[in-house]
Amino acid sequence: MDSVTFRIFRFDPETEDSPRYQDYEYELEPGVTLLNSLNTIRSKQDATIAYRMSCGSAICGSCAMRANGHAVLACKTQTSELVKDGVIQIDPLGNMKVIHDLVVDLEPFWGSLRKVKPYLQPDTTNNPELEREQTQEQFLLIDDVTTCILCGACFSDCNALEVDENFLGPATLAKAHRFIYDSRDSKTEERLEDISELHGVWDCTHCAECSTRCPTETKPLARIEEIREAAMKAGVHGNNGARHVLGFRETVGKSGRLNENYLPPRSVGFFNIPGLLGLLPVGIRMLMRGKNPPLIHHSIDKVDEVKKIFSRFEEYRK
Amino acid sequence: MSLKYALFTGCVAKGAGRELLTSTNIVCDKLGIELVEMTDAACCGAGVVSEDNAMIADIVNARTFALAEEAGLDIMNICITCQGVHRKCQVKLARDPKYMARVNEALRETTGHEYKGTVKIKHFGNIMLNDYGLDKLKEAVVKPLDTIKAGAFYGCYAMRPHEYSDLAEPDDPDEMERIIEAVGATPVDYSARLKCCGFPIIMMNKKNSLTLSGNAISSAKDAGSDCVITQCPLCHLNMDAYQPEIDSSLNMPIIHIQQLIGLALGISQDELKMNTHIIRPTGAIAAV
Numbered sequence: 001m002d003s004v005t006f007r008i009f010r011f012d013p014e015t016e017d018s019p020r021y022q023d024y025e026y027e028l029e030p031g032v033t034l035l036n037s038l039n040t041i042r043s044k045q046d047a048t049i050a051y052r053m054s055c056g057s058a059i060c061g062s063c064a065m066r067a068n069g070h071a072v073l074a075c076k077t078q079t080s081e082l083v084k085d086g087v088i089q090i091d092p093l094g095n096m097k098v099i100h101d102l103v104v105d106l107e108p109f110w111g112s113l114r115k116v117k118p119y120l121q122p123d124t125t126n127n128p129e130l131e132r133e134q135t136q137e138q139f140l141l142i143d144d145v146t147t148c149i150l151c152g153a154c155f156s157d158c159n160a161l162e163v164d165e166n167f168l169g170p171a172t173l174a175k176a177h178r179f180i181y182d183s184r185d186s187k188t189e190e191r192l193e194d195i196s197e198l199h200g201v202w203d204c205t206h207c208a209e210c211s212t213r214c215p216t217e218t219k220p221l222a223r224i225e226e227i228r229e230a231a232m233k234a235g236v237h238g239n240n241g242a243r244h245v246l247g248f249r250e251t252v253g254k255s256g257r258l259n260e261n262y263l264p265p266r267s268v269g270f271f272n273i274p275g276l277l278g279l280l281p282v283g284i285r286m287l288m289r290g291k292n293p294p295l296i297h298h299s300i301d302k303v304d305e306v307k308k309i310f311s312r313f314e315e316y317r318k
Numbered sequence: 319m320s321l322k323y324a325l326f327t328g329c330v331a332k333g334a335g336r337e338l339l340t341s342t343n344i345v346c347d348k349l350g351i352e353l354v355e356m357t358d359a360a361c362c363g364a365g366v367v368s369e370d371n372a373m374i375a376d377i378v379n380a381r382t383f384a385l386a387e388e389a390g391l392d393i394m395n396i397c398i399t400c401q402g403v404h405r406k407c408q409v410k411l412a413r414d415p416k417y418m419a420r421v422n423e424a425l426r427e428t429t430g431h432e433y434k435g436t437v438k439i440k441h442f443g444n445i446m447l448n449d450y451g452l453d454k455l456k457e458a459v460v461k462p463l464d465t466i467k468a469g470a471f472y473g474c475y476a477m478r479p480h481e482y483s484d485l486a487e488p489d490d491p492d493e494m495e496r497i498i499e500a501v502g503a504t505p506v507d508y509s510a511r512l513k514c515c516g517f518p519i520i521m522m523n524k525k526n527s528l529t530l531s532g533n534a535i536s537s538a539k540d541a542g543s544d545c546v547i548t549q550c551p552l553c554h555l556n557m558d559a560y561q562p563e564i565d566s567s568l569n570m571p572i573i574h575i576q577q578l579i580g581l582a583l584g585i586s587q588d589e590l591k592m593n594t595h596i597i598r599p600t601g602a603i604a605a606v
Contacts, residue, residue, distance in 0.1 A: 070489055084490070159514040163529040202522045205530065206365060207514035208478035221479070228369040240522045248366040252378075256360035258329035267521035278524065282559055286334060291559070291594045293333035301358035305429040309377050312428050 002028045004079070006041060007089045008049060011098050019098070021089070022046075028079060035063050035074035038090075051102035058215060061149035064156065065102050066091040071153035073215040093156035095165075109155045112169050116176040116195065123186035138183040145178045148218040154210035166199040170210035170220030173201055177223040180230055192227070192236045201227045202241025240275075243267050253310035256300035260293035321449055322352040323394035323440075324386040326404075328551070329361050331396055334559070335551035337591030341576040342396050342442065344590065348583050349450060349458060353394065359385055362403040365518075376417075377424050379407040383439075384431035392438040394445055396576070398550035401441040402475025405482040408439060441476070443549055443575060444484055447493055452500040460584040462502025465602045468578065469506040469543035470494035471534060471557070473550035474514050497575065498547065501582035508541035510534040515553040520560070531556045532564040535572075544602040545571040547578055559596050571595065571603050581606050 004026050011019035024041045032040075035053055042049050053063040056075045063074040067082050068089050082088045096104040122132060154170035155161065161169050168176075176195050179185045195201045201224055210220040231237075232245055247266030251259040268275030286292040300306065331339040346353050359382040361367075368375035382404070386393045395401035411418040412435060425431050440448075446455060477488040485491040491512075495505035516530030535557055538546050548554045551574070558572040572595065580590045587606070592599055599606075 068490070159516075159530060160519070160526060163516075163533070164523070164526045167526070198523065203519055203526060205474075205514045205516055205527075206518045207474045209514075212478045212480055219479075225365075225369055229372070232370045244521050245366055245370045248364070249370050249374075252361045252363065252367060257332065258361050258364075260329065260333040264521060281563060285562065285596050286559055289594045289596060291334060291336070291596070300360055303360075305358075305381065305431075306360045306378060308428040309381070309424070310374055313371065313374050313377065313424060 002083075003086070004028045004083050005087045006037070007087055008041075008101070009089075009091045009098075010049070010101050012100050013098065028083070030080070032079050033075050034065075034067060034072065034077045034079050034082065034088075034090075037079045038074060049102070050100040059149060061151035064093055064151040064153045064215075066093060066156065071156040071213040073151055073153060076215050093152055095156055095158065095161045096152070104152075106152060108165065109150075109152050109169070109171065112155075112172040113150075113175055115168060116172055116179075116191070117187075118175045118179070120179065120182065120185055121187045122184050132184040134183055141181040141183075142178050144217040144219065145174050145181070145223050147216040148174055148178075149216055151215060153213040153215060154218075154220050157209040157213050159207040159209055160203055160205050164199065164203065167203050168195070168200055170204070170214075170224070171218075173204070173227060174218050174220040174223040176201075177227050180227060188230075189234055189236070192231045192234050195227060196231055196236050196239050196242065201231065202239060202244075240267050240269070243269060249310075251297075253307065254299075255297060256303045256306040257298075259297045261295065261297065320350055320352060321445070322354070322391060323445070324359075324389055324391040325353040325355045325394050325396070326359055326362075326382065326386075326400060327355060328395070328397040328400040330551040330555070335554060335574075337594045338396055338551050338554070338574050338576065341574055341580050341585075341590045344585055345576050345580045345583065348580075348585065349455070351445070351450065354389060354391060356382065356385060356393075362400040364399055365403055365406075373421070373424070375403075376407055376410065376421050377428070379404060380411065380421050380425050380433040381429055381431050383408065383435075383437045384425065384433040386437045387434055388431070392440060395439065395441045397552070398441060398473035398475045399552055401439065402482060404439045405484075408435075409482055411435065440484075441549065443476075443493060443497060446497055446579070452496060455497075455500045455579070459501055459582045461582055461606070463578070463582050463606060464502045464504075465605065466503040466578075467506050467542055467544045467602070468498045468503045468573075469508050469538035469541065469546050470498060470511055471515070471538070471546050471548050471553055472512055473548065473553050476549060477512060494547065494549065494575065498578070501579055503578065503582075506538065506541050506543040508537045508543065510537035513537075515550075515556045517552040517556040520556060527556065528560055528564045531560060532568070535561065535564070535568050535570045539568065539570055543570070545573045545578075545599075547573050547575050549575050561597050569597060569600060571597050571599050573603065 006024040007021045010022045054060040058076040092102045092104045160167045244267040247263045363375040480488045498505040516527035520527040577590045
């Protein structure tokens with residue numbers, strides 16, 4: 001058996017001024033999960049280590065924490081895969097306050113979820129006699145996203161949330177997707193409008209931490225991309241994010257290449273004077289260095305082929 | 319055997335980041351790597367075109383792959399975003415043969431090209447490490463950058479999601495640091511090296527976008543970096559062109575990895591177009 005040092009984050013804000021790390025020597029047995037290992041350390045070495053756990057079967061979503069700096073679900077992670085130079089560092093989830101050791105205050109996470117009305121809003125004017133049926137095809141649209149166990153791993157590692165606590169975050173956006181794509185929901189357009197506001201679906205940076213950390217098939221980034229697709233399709237275009245997509249498609253469809261002089265004003269809106277003025281400083285800085293994109297925008301060679309693809313499949317969407 | 323690639327420049331290296339294309343060409347020329355610029359390849363879509371119409375984005379990228387296959391060359395990307403979008407499209411097509419057949423049918427019908435699935439998509443850094451080799455790179459160094467402490471900034475698409483990454487350990491990579499060491503500089507470990515630069519939301523939420531960039535630059539600075547090394551011209555734009563709006567006291571030079579290698583090969587800062595950066599080389603970088 002190999003000996004592993006567990007370096008565990010310890011902090012009790014009620015009695016301590018600052019966090020510290022405590023090392024535990026642990027004999028690694030084959031096949032154990034991170035949660036198994038923590039339970040062993042807790043039962044044999046130190047019963048004061050605090051962490052959340054319940055089912056141990058990747059269903060309840062309680063035991064998310066950080067291992068070597070990245071969020072994992074402890075019961076779904078093999079301890080042996082985490083050992084780095086004989087050490088495993090365990091921290092609480094990020095983007096939330098520590099209550100005690102590895103236990104964080106999940107309220108910001110729940111608060112964010114509540115913002116997107118995470119419940120079905122069917123059309124009640126025409127209630128069916130028995131139940132609201134879905135075809136297999138309709139269900140498949142929300143099959144992946146309904147596997148979310150609300151563990152908070154994505155919320156922990158989301159880069160946009162690190163700089164904006166009001167950003168809805170990946171799990172909440174995935175939850176919104178679950179109702180936007182639900183054939184039985186009647187508020188699709190309203191949901192798309194709400195989610196296109198500031199701090200919403202267009203504020204995701206595509207850092208892909210969420211999908212990388214997600215222990216289920218929810219994969220929030222893929223769902224975020226699908227919400228954006230739905231918003232584009234539904235004509236919810238009155239925001240910088242949607243205008244950015246439209247402008248991107250226009251310039252690439254026309255010349256095969258992004259026109260970097262056209263896209264920024266197109267994204268902020270040609271009649272948005274403060275927005276346009278906001279673009280000036282960087283524009284001027286680049287001009288002074290001769291770093292500005294060429295004023296005459298050149299198409300790629302054989303651009304007709306690309307134009308043909310764009311015009312022929314313009315209407316095609318998923 | 320000499321190395322030869324189809325160079326996919328991406329849009330920024332032809333626009334607001336032309337110094338990246340210049341330095342790539344000059345460095346590859348010096349190292350004896352032959353590049354054939356794909357002048358007829360279209361924008362990768364940057365994950366944006368696909369948010370409007372995924373099928374169009376996939377057909378356009380399949381066309382790019384087909385063009386490289388027809389030339390009998392693998393693709394060199396010099397933008398981590400282009401690389402990530404290309405690799406994602408390639409994996410998507412490989413996993414779903416029915417969808418690939420539909421994309422190919424559309425491609426044939428509109429352009430006559432066909433994507434066979436054989437082309438390899440590589441980033442410049444990957445080529446340095448695996449194809450050219452760091453031992454050979456070390457031999458080519460005429461001016462070891464031993465006074466420079468450099469913080470690698472990987473760029474999200476290099477690592478995440480892991481299924482599209484070609485890094486050995488995408489959660490704790492060392493590929494860029496090994497290149498930095500090979501040219502004689504000292505890699506600096508700092509907490510934000512794997513973070514997002516914020517560029518994708520610069521038009522949607524400038525405050526959040528620039529806070530991300532600012533945090534990354536500060537993190538590198540606090541750890542003692544003289545410069546931040548990027549593999550993606552979008553990271554470069556957010557961290558260099560916007561830096562005066564983030565915090566004018568940062569004054570942190572942001573250097574394309576090609577430029578860092580170029581300096582070690584004895585190429586001048588002027589030739590590498592480092593004077594076009596908004597943050598001019600300072601300190602240890604300026605002294606090279």
